[in-house]
Amino acid sequence: MSQPRRFTETALILAWRNLHNFYTSPALIIPALLFPLFFFTAFAGGLSNVENVPGFDFPNGYTAFQFGFVLMQSAAFGGVFTGFGIARDFESGFSRRIMLATPHRTAMLAGYAISSFVRAVVVGAMLFAIALAVGMDYSGGVLDTVGLVALALGVNMLALLFASGVAFRFRTIQAGPLMQTPVFMVLFLTPVYVPQALLHGWIESVAAVNPLTFVIESGRSFIAGVPEELLLAFGFGAVAALVLAIWSLTGLRKAEQAGG
Amino acid sequence: MNRPSTFDQTREVARRSVLATIRQPAQWAPALIFPLFLVAVNSGGLNAATKIPGFPTDSYLTFALAIPFMQAGIFSLLNAGTDLARDIEDGFLDRMALTPISRSALLTGELAGVVVQGFMFGAIFLAVGLAAGADFESGAVGVLLLLALASAITLALGCVGIFVAARIGSSEAVQGLFPLFFMFLFFSSMAMPRPLIEQDWFRAVATANPISYLIEGVRGLFISGVDGEQLALAFGICAAITVIFMFGATRALSARLGR
Numbered sequence: 001m002s003q004p005r006r007f008t009e010t011a012l013i014l015a016w017r018n019l020h021n022f023y024t025s026p027a028l029i030i031p032a033l034l035f036p037l038f039f040f041t042a043f044a045g046g047l048s049n050v051e052n053v054p055g056f057d058f059p060n061g062y063t064a065f066q067f068g069f070v071l072m073q074s075a076a077f078g079g080v081f082t083g084f085g086i087a088r089d090f091e092s093g094f095s096r097r098i099m100l101a102t103p104h105r106t107a108m109l110a111g112y113a114i115s116s117f118v119r120a121v122v123v124g125a126m127l128f129a130i131a132l133a134v135g136m137d138y139s140g141g142v143l144d145t146v147g148l149v150a151l152a153l154g155v156n157m158l159a160l161l162f163a164s165g166v167a168f169r170f171r172t173i174q175a176g177p178l179m180q181t182p183v184f185m186v187l188f189l190t191p192v193y194v195p196q197a198l199l200h201g202w203i204e205s206v207a208a209v210n211p212l213t214f215v216i217e218s219g220r221s222f223i224a225g226v227p228e229e230l231l232l233a234f235g236f237g238a239v240a241a242l243v244l245a246i247w248s249l250t251g252l253r254k255a256e257q258a259g260g
Numbered sequence: 261m262n263r264p265s266t267f268d269q270t271r272e273v274a275r276r277s278v279l280a281t282i283r284q285p286a287q288w289a290p291a292l293i294f295p296l297f298l299v300a301v302n303s304g305g306l307n308a309a310t311k312i313p314g315f316p317t318d319s320y321l322t323f324a325l326a327i328p329f330m331q332a333g334i335f336s337l338l339n340a341g342t343d344l345a346r347d348i349e350d351g352f353l354d355r356m357a358l359t360p361i362s363r364s365a366l367l368t369g370e371l372a373g374v375v376v377q378g379f380m381f382g383a384i385f386l387a388v389g390l391a392a393g394a395d396f397e398s399g400a401v402g403v404l405l406l407l408a409l410a411s412a413i414t415l416a417l418g419c420v421g422i423f424v425a426a427r428i429g430s431s432e433a434v435q436g437l438f439p440l441f442f443m444f445l446f447f448s449s450m451a452m453p454r455p456l457i458e459q460d461w462f463r464a465v466a467t468a469n470p471i472s473y474l475i476e477g478v479r480g481l482f483i484s485g486v487d488g489e490q491l492a493l494a495f496g497i498c499a500a501i502t503v504i505f506m507f508g509a510t511r512a513l514s515a516r517l518g519r
Contacts, residue, residue, distance in 0.1 A: 034439075035439070038443060038446065039446075042447060045459045045461070046450075046452055046457060046459070046462050046466070047306075047309070047451055048457075049309075049452060049456050049457065049458040050306070050308070050312070052312055053308045053312060055308065056308070177290075188301050189301065191305070192301075192305055193302070193305045193306050193309075194308050200305075200308065200320075201303070201304040202304060203301060
């Protein structure tokens with residue numbers, strides 16, 4: 001069997017195993033589906049009056065405004081939860097066996113990435129359907145939707161690369177807070193509830209320099225059908241992907257040196 | 261040998277519970293840091309909401325300061341429940357069953373740590389809030405009422421935690437309560453006063469949600485001064501939760517200890 005085929009096979013087997021575990025385990029799938037929905041209904045339902053604040057200028061209303069954030073948040077947490085899965089595989093000894101079985105250890109990362117993408121697509125599609133069903137005003141065309149999905153998958157990949165780097169280094173689920181907390185904090189240091197111009201105090205300054213702000217605002221602009229800040233959003237994504245890929249791969253090397 | 265009084269028994273278990281809480285920063289630190297981080301983010305992020313006509317204050321920080329009290333309460337639920345579940349899992353409770361200690365002393369003692377934590381965190385949240393520029397309209401009496409309510413909230417939610425622990429005996433099951441109570445918190449008047457919630461269904465859920473009245477009890481002390489009705493509701497709900505779940509926990513523990 002040729003080496004590339006073995007790489008692909010390893011990646012696909014790992015992805016299938018992860019997805020199988022995910023979709024057959026209620027403890028994993030229920031929170032993954034319910035949490036984004038819960039955030040979406042809590043934010044869009046409880047805070048809808050915020051669209052009446054003077055200066056709130058998002059044209060598609062508060063439900064669509066919040067959808068832009070919750071979609072990115074669910075994509076990010078899809079990546080983080082895949083990181084939890086990596087840590088669990090190390091704890092259970094599964095990763096050690098995979099490392100013994102394949103010469104292509106980067107195929108492990110590729111497998112986890114595939115499963116993370118599939119999870120993000122499924123959760124995102126469910127969120128999209130529910131948002132449209134409850135009357136979200138969506139003005140994006142086909143290209144805007146492609147751009148929005150690309151942004152969400154990009155966020156998913158960045159979160160996965162970060163979380164996998166932590167998981168490869170610590171190889172225990174006890175490192176969960178180290179994967180989750182930074183992602184949570186970076187997400188909430190963006191214009192979550194109101195547009196950037198309506199932020200107040202220290203959060204205004206922090207959000208202005210938080211690169212994820214461009215991603216969130218760019219996602220919202222796709223929803224409104226008037227794409228903005230694309231260069232900043234995708235440019236940041238590309239640079240962050242490079243840095244986090246190095247973080248993840250060096251973590252994988254450390255895991256190899258430790259023998260899984 | 262004389263059998264120790266219930267008070268002595270409670271005091272010993274309480275001492276163990278308080279020390280266990282103090283010695284585990286991993287348990288109490290998130291309950292302190294996470295709510296303060298969120299209130300800092302939300303007060304800047306949602307300050308514009310104070311411009312909505314009818315909003316009760318011009319400072320979202322003052323409005324949002326009630327939320328950490330509830331989040332700390334939820335953490336106390338987890339901590340109290342996890343402590344008891346761990347005592348069940350590692351056999352501590354079985355050893356206690358061989359002694360003449362009363363069930364109520366055991367449970368009351370187990371809750372002491374979270375009540376102390378609730379009191380301390382209440383004082384810290386108030387101090388941090390005032391230092392950050394929040395208003396507090398209730399004066400010195402209000403401070404005492406606030407700390408009493410913070411303790412009552414942690415006690416009430418702690419009772420829910422020990423009920424689940426005594427009933428199921430698994431720390432994992434107790435941890436599973438976190439998302440559930442987070443949902444209670446989010447579907448309350450946490451982020452917006454109830455009359456200003458636009459969506460009818462959300463306002464109805466928030467009105468039926470007892471957590472709304474606990475938040476409003478704390479919030480009233482910051483925004484409008486001592487309001488007897490609001491406080492009576494908040495303390496009343498805390499008392500009801502405490503009595504119901506303490507009773508349930510005592511029965512569950514009786515069944516578990518076989519006496």
